[in-house]
Amino acid sequence: MERKTGRMNRILLIGLTPFASGINTFIKNTYPYMDHDLFRYDFLMMEKYRDRPLPAQFDTAGSSFHYLDFTRDGIPEASREKLRDILASIPDLCGVHVHDMHQMTYPLALADRMGLPVKVIQFHTGRPKHQKERPAEPEVMERLELIRGDRFDRLACSDLAGEEGFRGMPFEVVPNGIDPDRFAFRPLYRELIRRRLRISEETSVLGFFANIHEVKNPIFALRVFRELLKFSPESVLLFAGLNHTDPKLRGAIREYGLEARVRFVQTDDSIDMLYSAADLLLFPSLREGFPFVLLEAQASGLPCLISDEVTDQVRITDLAHMLPLEKGPEIWAKKALQILQGKTNRMSRGKEIAAAGFHVADAAKKIQNLYLYRIRGDGSANRATPGKNGSCYTDMQS
Numbered sequence: 001m002e003r004k005t006g007r008m009n010r011i012l013l014i015g016l017t018p019f020a021s022g023i024n025t026f027i028k029n030t031y032p033y034m035d036h037d038l039f040r041y042d043f044l045m046m047e048k049y050r051d052r053p054l055p056a057q058f059d060t061a062g063s064s065f066h067y068l069d070f071t072r073d074g075i076p077e078a079s080r081e082k083l084r085d086i087l088a089s090i091p092d093l094c095g096v097h098v099h100d101m102h103q104m105t106y107p108l109a110l111a112d113r114m115g116l117p118v119k120v121i122q123f124h125t126g127r128p129k130h131q132k133e134r135p136a137e138p139e140v141m142e143r144l145e146l147i148r149g150d151r152f153d154r155l156a157c158s159d160l161a162g163e164e165g166f167r168g169m170p171f172e173v174v175p176n177g178i179d180p181d182r183f184a185f186r187p188l189y190r191e192l193i194r195r196r197l198r199i200s201e202e203t204s205v206l207g208f209f210a211n212i213h214e215v216k217n218p219i220f221a222l223r224v225f226r227e228l229l230k231f232s233p234e235s236v237l238l239f240a241g242l243n244h245t246d247p248k249l250r251g252a253i254r255e256y257g258l259e260a261r262v263r264f265v266q267t268d269d270s271i272d273m274l275y276s277a278a279d280l281l282l283f284p285s286l287r288e289g290f291p292f293v294l295l296e297a298q299a300s301g302l303p304c305l306i307s308d309e310v311t312d313q314v315r316i317t318d319l320a321h322m323l324p325l326e327k328g329p330e331i332w333a334k335k336a337l338q339i340l341q342g343k344t345n346r347m348s349r350g351k352e353i354a355a356a357g358f359h360v361a362d363a364a365k366k367i368q369n370l371y372l373y374r375i376r377g378d379g380s381a382n383r384a385t386p387g388k389n390g391s392c393y394t395d396m397q398s
Contacts, residue, residue, distance in 0.1 A: 011042070131309075154171040178296055193270075209275075227330050310322070
């Protein structure tokens with residue numbers, strides 16, 4: 001079937017969930033910047049999410065949702081015939097785009113057998129920067145074998161994510177992007193949040209803005225904060241993200257006697273206000289692909305103290321300070337105190353974020369041009385130029 005760019009081209013997208021995550025943020029950020037007269041996403045969701053509420057922005061753009069029994073590790077044999085039926089039922093379908101999902105590649109292989117031109121897998125999970133690339137398990141290599149060759153587009157948010165996800169296969173880096181204006185520092189937001197939480201302007205506020213998960217290293221952040229209180233006893237630590245009831249975290253707060261100095265806040269859509277209210281972001285992650293939080297915080301002019309296991313690509317401004325986790329909580333606390341004591345008049349840094357190529361409009365354009373390149377099949381949308389570490393940095397023009 002001939003596909004012309006003057007008609008609607010539908011892409012089946014896999015990876016959206018009802019929960020906060022980096023993948024969801026990428027999808028939600030780029031979606032409004034796509035040409036909806038040219039492209040329309042359908043979404044394949046896990047059956048268990050059928051009754052969960054989803055962002056209204058996808059409904060209002062005319063997207064369709066399809067539900068299937070599958071897991072993060074792949075499509076079981078029992079669901080594969082239904083997946084074929086779903087693909088066959090979507091009018092003007094031109095391809096499949098899988099986000100992460102632990103290298104779930106079967107839908108791309110099926111799309112290839114059906115002759116669909118767009119077959120994209122985008123990986124968002126990194127490995128620790130100082131950990132050597134580890135050999136993949138046989139089942140992972142078996143999945144990756146399904147997307148070997150230049151008919152498939154392998155994307156990653158950073159070099160570390162691509163190396164972790166594709167294990168020696170070539171890939172392209174499409175950086176995460178944000179709307180820097182949304183995360184501009186606003187004194188009014190700072191005043192409103194601090195007043196609501198009964199925190200004075202003179203109090204130092206540290207933020208841990210991530211879902212509570214072992215990989216994010218929240219207990220280490222607590223230990224850093226406990227050391228910081230020895231020098232700045234009126235400081236406050238804000239946790240904003242999912243899993244606040246995590247028993248290990250709650251138990252550590254009680255054990256360290258921090259109940260009076262730790263606050264939990266719901267983010268909803270107010271994370272931009274929290275950046276303005278904070279004085280320092282603690283980010284001691286064990287590994288990351290390319291965290292949106294560090295883009296958003298720097299755009300807000302918020303200093304960040306980051307584990308050096310995170311990719312160097314996050315160091316876009318001089319607000320990003322890195323320390324090895326091996327230095328321990330005491331050294332981290334002293335560095336945090338140094339940053340807090342050296343703070344100057346706060347200002348937004350969004351222009352630097354955009355100039356470095358991390359505006360969401362750029363990311364959306366690169367994805368859209370990749371679709372066009374595959375649909376046209378004539379090279380009329382330029383592809384990528386080779387980058388370091390065997391990856392490519394996308395530089396596609398309309």
